[in-house]
Amino acid sequence: MKNGIKALLAVAAIGALSLSGCASTMQYGDAGSAKPISTEFGSSDLQQIAESMVDSMIVFPPIVEMTSSRRPVVSVDKVKNKTMQHIDTESITDSIRAKLLRSGKFRFIDRTTDAQTIEELKIQQDSGLVDKKSAVQFGQQLGAEFLLTSNFSEIRQKAGSTTDVYYKFTMSLKNLKTGILEWSDEKEIRKVFTRGTFGG
Template identity: 45%
Template sequence: MKMTNQALVLGLLAAALVSGCSTEVSYGDAKATETVTVDYGSTDLQSMSGKMVQSLIDNPVMTEISSTGRPVLFVDSIRNKTSEHIDTEALTDTMRTQLLRSGKVRFVDMSKVAAVKEQLEYQQAAGMVDPASMVRMGKQTGAQYMLYGNLASIVKDNGKVKDVFYQLTMNLMDLKSGELVWADQQEIRKQSKKKTLGW
């Protein structure tokens, strides 16, 4: 009988421990400031891309290049020069979306050139597409400007304090002249401190 009570108590303790280690999932505000770690996060993505887009839209060069209509841009990849694995495509996607929403520019998507070429070749050669709806080769819109950049970081860590500095640099190049017509930098500094137990 004594052994059964001990087994029951141990079973209840084990159940309590397991239930105490369960994971709770909830939705949060996608725009809320994220401060889980000093590593690059969603707040950094939103802040940097938003400020960079606003800088380009507000710059006098945008008024100049859009005076004859909405210029056509393409986005080259942002080079990740940090020590972290960062999905820089999320940065370019966010900036492209915000710029398109502004109504100031148009974009061609260079990442889909191979897929588009394959589809156009199919339409031309297969004989299965109605000629009236067929898209002809050589009718694609050419980009006039290229948007590209770098994401860099500097990390300092003395064991008690970790300081991370991020710098996003973006450039807009006129493809006809090779001239840089706009450039800007956005910077973020984040810091974490190890707390001493008992304080």
């Protein structure tokens, strides 16, 4: 039976060796990875939403026609987050805005940096340091022609060991002058988690 014990030890050794390949490691991951970790809102969900919205918008025929000769000025509204989660929704709209800007079809107004803009203009106007000829005057910024609005909601269902989460992101482009929605689309994502019999 001594051989038996040796064989058992060998099994343990080989097992340990092969498993050690999966021991704690630290490495850089792929920023574009689509591996879901949980049903919570994740990076891949954000990327899917942003790409889907931008793709839909820049190929919509009336938008193609409108942007063929000019680059309309757009303002981005805050996302109405109706999910139960704390999500940095500004990060979603930032991604969408960056992609739309890089497509060369739109220009944007950024209301989040208005305080800094006013401060800079005040310095240019009042400090006496800046040449009056090159100082930027107040009241010369362009007004936005369109407003990009969005809604984000989730439906969460749980039964036994299964958690099913459905996300829906809806975005619309509103013409500020006429009040008409020029474009709208939604992206749906479903994530299903089933708890295994073993482990957490």
